[in-house]
Amino acid sequence: MKHIIxxxxxxKFGVLARVAGLFSARGFNIKSLSVGETIDPTVSRMxxxxxxxxxxxxxxxxxxxxxxxxxxxTDLTGEDYxxxxxxxxxxxxxxxxxxELMQIIDIFRTKIIDVAPRSFIVEATGDNDKIxxxxxxxxxxxxxxxxxxxxxxxxxxxxxxx
Amino acid sequence: xxxxxxxxxxCLERENVKHIFGLPxxxxxDVYDVLHDxxxxxxxxxxxxxxxxxxxxYARVSGKTGVCMVTSGPGATNIVTGLATAYMDSIPMxxxxxxxxxxxxxxxxxxEADIAGITRTITKHNYLVNDIKDLARIIREAFYIASTGRPxxxxxxxxxxxxxxxxxxxxxxxxxxxxxxxNLKGHPKQIExxxxxxxEAKRPVIYMGGGVILSNASREVEELAHMLNIxxxxxxxxxxxxxxxxxxxxxxxxxxxTYWANMATNNSDLIIALGARFDDRxxxxxxxxxxxxxxxxxxxxxxxxxxNITVDIPVVGDVKEVLKHLNEEVKKRIxxxxxxxxxxxxxxxxxxxxxxLYGDGKKGYLKPQWxxxxxxxxxxxxxxxxxxxxxxxxxxxxYFKFKKPRTWLTSxxxxxMGYGLPAxxxxxxxxxxxxxxxxxxxxxxxxxxxEIATAKTYGVPFISIVLNNNSYGMVRQYxxxxxxxxxxxxxxxxxxxxxxxxxxxxxxxxxxxxEKKFIDIFKKSLKSKLPVVIEVKIEKDEKVFxxxxxxxxxxxxxxx
Ligand SMILES: Cc1ncc(C[n+]2csc(CCOP(=O)(O)OP(=O)(O)O)c2C)c(N)n1
Numbered sequence: 001m002k003h004i005i006x007x008x009x010x011x012k013f014g015v016l017a018r019v020a021g022l023f024s025a026r027g028f029n030i031k032s033l034s035v036g037e038t039i040d041p042t043v044s045r046m047x048x049x050x051x052x053x054x055x056x057x058x059x060x061x062x063x064x065x066x067x068x069x070x071x072x073x074t075d076l077t078g079e080d081y082x083x084x085x086x087x088x089x090x091x092x093x094x095x096x097x098x099x100e101l102m103q104i105i106d107i108f109r110t111k112i113i114d115v116a117p118r119s120f121i122v123e124a125t126g127d128n129d130k131i132x133x134x135x136x137x138x139x140x141x142x143x144x145x146x147x148x149x150x151x152x153x154x155x156x157x158x159x160x161x162x
Numbered sequence: 163x164x165x166x167x168x169x170x171x172x173c174l175e176r177e178n179v180k181h182i183f184g185l186p187x188x189x190x191x192d193v194y195d196v197l198h199d200x201x202x203x204x205x206x207x208x209x210x211x212x213x214x215x216x217x218x219x220y221a222r223v224s225g226k227t228g229v230c231m232v233t234s235g236p237g238a239t240n241i242v243t244g245l246a247t248a249y250m251d252s253i254p255m256x257x258x259x260x261x262x263x264x265x266x267x268x269x270x271x272x273x274e275a276d277i278a279g280i281t282r283t284i285t286k287h288n289y290l291v292n293d294i295k296d297l298a299r300i301i302r303e304a305f306y307i308a309s310t311g312r313p314x315x316x317x318x319x320x321x322x323x324x325x326x327x328x329x330x331x332x333x334x335x336x337x338x339x340x341x342x343x344x345n346l347k348g349h350p351k352q353i354e355x356x357x358x359x360x361x362e363a364k365r366p367v368i369y370m371g372g373g374v375i376l377s378n379a380s381r382e383v384e385e386l387a388h389m390l391n392i393x394x395x396x397x398x399x400x401x402x403x404x405x406x407x408x409x410x411x412x413x414x415x416x417x418x419x420t421y422w423a424n425m426a427t428n429n430s431d432l433i434i435a436l437g438a439r440f441d442d443r444x445x446x447x448x449x450x451x452x453x454x455x456x457x458x459x460x461x462x463x464x465x466x467x468x469x470n471i472t473v474d475i476p477v478v479g480d481v482k483e484v485l486k487h488l489n490e491e492v493k494k495r496i497x498x499x500x501x502x503x504x505x506x507x508x509x510x511x512x513x514x515x516x517x518x519l520y521g522d523g524k525k526g527y528l529k530p531q532w533x534x535x536x537x538x539x540x541x542x543x544x545x546x547x548x549x550x551x552x553x554x555x556x557x558x559x560x561y562f563k564f565k566k567p568r569t570w571l572t573s574x575x576x577x578x579m580g581y582g583l584p585a586x587x588x589x590x591x592x593x594x595x596x597x598x599x600x601x602x603x604x605x606x607x608x609x610x611x612x613e614i615a616t617a618k619t620y621g622v623p624f625i626s627i628v629l630n631n632n633s634y635g636m637v638r639q640y641x642x643x644x645x646x647x648x649x650x651x652x653x654x655x656x657x658x659x660x661x662x663x664x665x666x667x668x669x670x671x672x673x674x675x676x677e678k679k680f681i682d683i684f685k686k687s688l689k690s691k692l693p694v695v696i697e698v699k700i701e702k703d704e705k706v707f708x709x710x711x712x713x714x715x716x717x718x719x720x721x722x
């Protein structure tokens with residue numbers, strides 16, 4: 001099962017390696033991992049997406065909590081949360097397909113941020129499903145390159161996890 | 163303003179450090195220069211691995227944090243086994259390593275190793291100091307983290323420029339780390355639940371591990387066991403936590419545990435696990451382990467709970483704290499001490515079925531089991547025993563009668579050959595009045611025997627028994643049982659002359675192949691002012707029984 005784990009950590013060097021190491025030591029694949037500062041610059045938030053047996057994920061979470069530099073771990077999976085990812089897609093844009101392409105981009109309410117004679121770079125933000133759907137629709141035009149940020153997530157409502 | 167080196171030594175003094183085990187390197191010369199005028203003793207070992215094991219032995223005996231200090235690069239990588247050993251057995255330790263200057267880190271400079279990276283998964287925490295302003299705080303935190311919660315080794319990597327630069331020194335009196343708040347007291351509701359379960363149980367067993375020793379909870383375990391008349395079994399690491407001459411004691415359980423301890427655990431209706439982690443050496447096949455038992459698990463480390471087996475009543479907390487509370491709850495509830503006649507009768511039957519026995523030896527050889535029993539008899543109750551890893555370790559666990567906590571030092575988690583001798587040095591330094599005996603095999607002994615020179619240098623006498631079977635006995639035993647005696651890579655047909663080796667390193671050396679001679683020499687050795695090595699000739703085919711094959715259940719137990 002897919003798990004979205006939100007981890008607040010000390011913003012120090014070596015912490016990312018420790019956290020990632022916990023997953024790799026168990027032969028566990030991280031599907032996506034994103035890190036950035038929180039409102040407190042000494043604290044970073046990592047959002048980790050991993051898939052696996054619930055019991056093993058529970059162990060990983062307990063092990064994460066053991067790390068001295070880890071401040072808080074939340075498994076958002078069972079909770080009400082929002083998640084977003086950003087992607088940049090460089091897609092073939094020959095003159096004869098441009099209008100069709102722009103229509104699709106419009107429907108997805110995304111933006112073209114670079115125009116070249118034969119290609120566009122499209123920027124999109126959304127949850128996993130939306131990003132995947134967009135990529136699927138653009139694929140027939142010929143995608144040259146993709147850069148995805150990985151997911152960030154937050155629980156809904158006024159409850160603060162900092 | 164103070165120099166980094168002065169800050170380091172002052173912090174160590176404030177942490178009440180009396181001994182540092184180490185080996186020098188140029189990077190740390192500034193620190194030695196300050197240590198010169200400090201009351202702290204720097205014990206020079208002959209190998210960094212040994213320095214780490216000595217610090218570990220010191221910690222196990224004293225209950226204090228052991229300290230070692232080694233140089234950068236090869237010095238640092240040499241302590242890796244020592245750190246991993248301490249990590250697996252949850253031993254409080256702080257290791258200092260020298261490092262190349264911060265400006266050269268990552269350049270493959272001479273004697274550089276990314277020791278923080280290398281030790282990330284075998285330390286409880288580690289630090290690379292890259293700002294002198296953090297130095298005092300980091301050292302303070304290192305000692306705090308090493309000794310609190312589930313203890314463990316912490317490494318502090320000290321770049322040369324940090325040691326040499328200056329800052330205003332302020333000793334941080336208080337430690338506050340937002341991600342680190344060990345929980346000592348157990349949840350009261352859970353504790354009450356256990357008390358209720360205990361009053362209903364017909365066939366309970368207490369299963370204790372190294373956590374009982376680490377949290378100094380022996381008295382509380384005895385109280386609980388006697389109040390409710392509950393038999394007690396122990397892991398390898400828990401030995402000494404309950405007096406082995408107490409009639410409630412079943413001996414060790416697990417792979418080489420007693421038949422009756424394994425049967426009792428497996429047939430129990432309630433297991434109270436105390437500071438133990440349901441290691442695979444204990445449980446064997448998980449799905450066959452104690453099928454009828456309600457499992458209570460008390461441990462300071464939440465991640466130890468329900469890791470291997472599903473626990474019915476978990477309590478996160480310090481074993482001693484939780485037991486104090488539990489014992490109160492039990493006292494409130496019991497009207498009379500349960501007799502458990504049926505349960506003990508059953509256990510007696512198992513005991514009679516497969517007792518721990520060994521036959522007579524051939525001429526020219528001693529029975530290792532007999533040797534251990536004799537040592538147990540001749541050394542006093544507070545004698546400290548260290549071992550290496552192999553058959554000799556298991557015979558010691560089976561046949562030595564441990565009576566007090568912190569008298570049994572062995573590498574349980576990692577299984578490190580070469581641990582015993584340096585650990586004996588640390589043990590003797592922590593407790594100079596105790597008799598210390600290292601029980602080793604001919605293979606293990608050769609892994610750190612150079613440390614006899616250290617013992618001689620510092621006047622630290624202890625007895626080292628070498629049970630010589632001219633082989634890596636435990637592995638050979640596997641080949642006997644599981645590989646139809648196709649022996650490979652396990653013979654030690656050529657061994658050094660252990661007597662001469664001992665003498666050349668400054669110890670007394672003896673060769674023994676006869677019972678009377680053993681008794682005489684051992685008695686004499688107890689009074690020696692020098693380290694003593696006693697080589698004892700044992701048969702190559704001697705085996706450790708009982709044995710539950712790895713991954714098997716008690717039903718698969720081999721008794722001879
Ligand atoms: C450092 C290390 N290397 C290898 C092993 C694997 N090993 C486990 S027991 C054993 C044999 C030990 O032989 P010896 O010290 O002579 O003891 P015996 O079993 O003969 O009593 C070996 C090689 C180990 N535990 N540690």
